[in-house]
Amino acid sequence: MKKVNLFGVAVIGLAIMFSSCAKKVETSSMKLDLTKSATIKVTFLAELDHSSHGLELVPNETPVLIRIANSSFNSAATGYWTTTEAINSGSIEVQVPVTDLGVDVEILPIEFLYDQVQPYGSVSSTIKTKFRVPAFESELSVKPGEIRTREVTYTDLGAMDNFVETVSRKFNLKCETDATESKWDFIATGTKVTFFTNGWMTNVTASNYGAVDVALPNNEEVYIRFEGMKRVFDSNGDRITLKYRYDAVAGTYTETSPVRQTLNCGSGQVWE
Numbered sequence: 458m459k460k461v462n463l464f465g466v467a468v469i470g471l472a473i474m475f476s477s478c479a480k481k482v483e484t485s486s487m488k489l490d491l492t493k494s495a496t497i498k499v500t501f502l503a504e505l506d507h508s509s510h511g512l513e514l515v516p517n518e519t520p521v522l523i524r525i526a527n528s529s530f531n532s533a534a535t536g537y538w539t540t541t542e543a544i545n546s547g548s549i550e551v552q553v554p555v556t557d558l559g560v561d562v563e564i565l566p567i568e569f570l571y572d573q574v575q576p577y578g579s580v581s582s583t584i585k586t587k588f589r590v591p592a593f594e595s596e597l598s599v600k601p602g603e604i605r606t607r608e609v610t611y612t613d614l615g616a617m618d619n620f621v622e623t624v625s626r627k628f629n630l631k632c633e634t635d636a637t638e639s640k641w642d643f644i645a646t647g648t649k650v651t652f653f654t655n656g657w658m659t660n661v662t663a664s665n666y667g668a669v670d671v672a673l674p675n676n677e678e679v680y681i682r683f684e685g686m687k688r689v690f691d692s693n694g695d696r697i698t699l700k701y702r703y704d705a706v707a708g709t710y711t712e713t714s715p716v717r718q719t720l721n722c723g724s725g726q727v728w729e
Contacts, residue, residue, distance in 0.1 A: 491554035493601040503611035514547025529560040559598030623672040630667040643667030679707040701725035
């Protein structure tokens with residue numbers, strides 16, 4: 458009987474298997490010819506300053522994504538060739554791979570936030586504003602050696618959702634502190650004062666002469682509330698001191714003012 462060299466058969470089998478795998482990898486790999494190129498130059502503009510005419514250059518370091526479908530280089534390929542460029546002096550210049558038939562280059566600017574300068578006389582000098590390009594831009598059928606230029610303008614999406622426009626105001630707060638003498642005084646130093654509207658509030662602490670400085674929502678009616686001690690007559694006609702709560706209307710304000718305004722917060726009501 459003829460003997461079979463099992464080791465030799467195994468080696469030959471492995472060689473055939475690896476050879477087959479190597480061929481499969483080689484034939485299935487996607488060959489993308491990226492040797493030919495063109496130049497894309499883009500200038501980016503946005504309304505960053507309402508106090509001057511025209512649009513402004515988008516801030517440095519704002520990123521822009523550039524992509525080309527891989528199927529442009531090999532019809533069987535999927536995905537994209539991509540690169541990200543940072544805007545410098547309002548523009549980018551990027552070399553992109555192309556073919557003799559031409560490729561479509563997609564330009565996808567990334568949204569950004571900026572302290573947009575407001576028009577003269579506005580309540581706020583700047584407002585943090587979101588800017589976005591609504592849809593990606595495309596340079597179509599770009600061929601080797603071409604230099605393509607274009608401008609892209611960002612859309613102003615307005616202030617952030619949590620933005621509340623405020624005006625700075627200064628007050629001296631007074632109230633009745635002694636009903637036995639009809640005496641009105643500035644509220645005590647250290648008094649905690651709440652300013653509020655329907656949906657907003659803040660607390661400030663009074664300093665000397667009832668002074669408080671506060672940022673109030675623009676063009677909304679604002680109310681005041683605080684507690685303090687007040688001297689009154691009891692049922693026997695004796696003078697006693699009780700805690701009172703005071704409520705008042707601060708008013709509606711549409712501009713910042715450095716002038717300190719005196720507000721009378723009334724007689725209050727017993728609060729104990």
